[in-house]
Amino acid sequence: MENTATAPRLTTRWVGDRPEQIDDQLAIEEPLEIRMQYGPAHARISKVISVTMRTPGDDTHLALGFLFTEGILTSTDQVASVDQEFWSPNSILVQLEPHALPNMPEQDKHFYTSSSCGVCGKASIEAIRTVSKYDSGSDTFSISVDMLYGLQAQLQQQQTLFDATGGIHASALYDRHGRLSWIGEDVGRHNALDKVIGRAFQERTLPLYHHILLLSGRASFELVQKAYMAGISVVVALGAPSSLAVETARSFGITLIGFLKQDRFNLYTAPHRIIVKG
Numbered sequence: 001m002e003n004t005a006t007a008p009r010l011t012t013r014w015v016g017d018r019p020e021q022i023d024d025q026l027a028i029e030e031p032l033e034i035r036m037q038y039g040p041a042h043a044r045i046s047k048v049i050s051v052t053m054r055t056p057g058d059d060t061h062l063a064l065g066f067l068f069t070e071g072i073l074t075s076t077d078q079v080a081s082v083d084q085e086f087w088s089p090n091s092i093l094v095q096l097e098p099h100a101l102p103n104m105p106e107q108d109k110h111f112y113t114s115s116s117c118g119v120c121g122k123a124s125i126e127a128i129r130t131v132s133k134y135d136s137g138s139d140t141f142s143i144s145v146d147m148l149y150g151l152q153a154q155l156q157q158q159q160t161l162f163d164a165t166g167g168i169h170a171s172a173l174y175d176r177h178g179r180l181s182w183i184g185e186d187v188g189r190h191n192a193l194d195k196v197i198g199r200a201f202q203e204r205t206l207p208l209y210h211h212i213l214l215l216s217g218r219a220s221f222e223l224v225q226k227a228y229m230a231g232i233s234v235v236v237a238l239g240a241p242s243s244l245a246v247e248t249a250r251s252f253g254i255t256l257i258g259f260l261k262q263d264r265f266n267l268y269t270a271p272h273r274i275i276v277k278g
Contacts, residue, residue, distance in 0.1 A: 004028065004056040005185075027168050029053055029187045030090055034063045036072075038096040047104075049094075055168065055186045058195040059084065062186075063092045065198025068206075069226040072102045074133060076204050134207040134231030136254055141210050141233050142273045147178040149262055151214050152238060158183050170216040171196050171223075173208065173232075181211065189215065190222055197230045207231025215239070219258055224248045234273060236260050241268060 011024045034050040050066060060082045067073040078100035085091035096102065155172050158180060169189040173181040173196050184195030193213070200206050213232045215223060218239035225248060227235050235249065236257040246268045249256035255270040267274060 027055055027187050030056060032056075032059060032062065033088075033091040034066060034094065035085070035091060036067070036094045036096065036102060038100060038102055040098050052188065052191060054188055054191045056089070057186075058184060058199075059092050061184070061195045061198030061202065062191055063094055063198065064201050065194030065196070065226075067094060067102075068201045069194060069197055069229045071132075071229070072104065073201075074103070076201060078102070132229050132231075134209070134229070136207070136209065136228055136231045136233040136252060139209045139233050141176065142275050143176060143178075143212060143234060144275055144277050146277060148236065148257070148260065148265060148274075150178060151212070151236065152260055152262055154178070154180060155183075155214055155216060155238075168192075170214075172214045172216075173200075174212040174214060176210045176212075178212075189217055189220070190226065192216075193223055193226050197226060200230065209233060212236060214260075218242070219245045219256060221245050221248055224252070224254060224256065228252045228254060233270075236265070 005028055006025045009024050009026050011022060012019050013022045030053070032052050032054045033048055034052070035046060036049050037044050037046045039045045049072065052066070054062060063082060064073070064079070073079065078096050080095045080097045082092065082094050085093055151174065155170060158170070158172065168185045168187060169192045170183055170185045171189070171193040172183040175181055182196050182199050184192040186192040186195065200208055208230050211232055212234045213227050213236065215235065215237040217237065219235060219237035219241035221242060221244040224235060224245045233253070234255045234257075238260050239258065241256055241258045246256060250269040253270055255273045256268045258266045258268060
């Protein structure tokens, strides 16, 4: 099967003062147009909902994850089919059941997302809270420090596209015992997470109360927001969180961890879920 996520390129690598020609693998970045059709059979409405720059692969999960985490869809039962458009590999069509009505964005405008920032300019934290079906802060989920320390090595073993390109973000979902459930990889960190949540949405395993989300980079506001939409109560990042990510996690009761290494981490919010086994 052809790899559509990476592309070989001939480049020049300098080592000291000596150049050499090498074959380099680059992560592919292409636009994905997410279209949606809804309404009664005799009067279907077709709209472009989003254009996102992504790494091809798991486009179905990406589309469903995006529509769910943005509050446009709330249930798998709303979805009749998800198909790649026959005229373009970079367009995907989500068809809703005739009775299903999406929660469309205000002013009926579509989103544009880049691989760097996700959907920016969100409304207030309280507005997000009213959209989510789940309350990730009310669970009694707890995890051990020792289990957390083992997650970084697990993620590195699973990041196949990062190993090939060095330019891919990953979002990985682990159960309470530290076993990997799913992983999503993409040039966009928000896309990687939407791929994971979209799979859970399609397989009807939401909410993800007793799961740990591990991010390969920093923890930004929109990633914490998406985690809350899916009911995830523990978010762990290998990099730094932003101030708004911390504020959002605290408001939602999410345990937020940053700078995870094999022997240390920073705990920012909801410390009651972290336990030390004697």
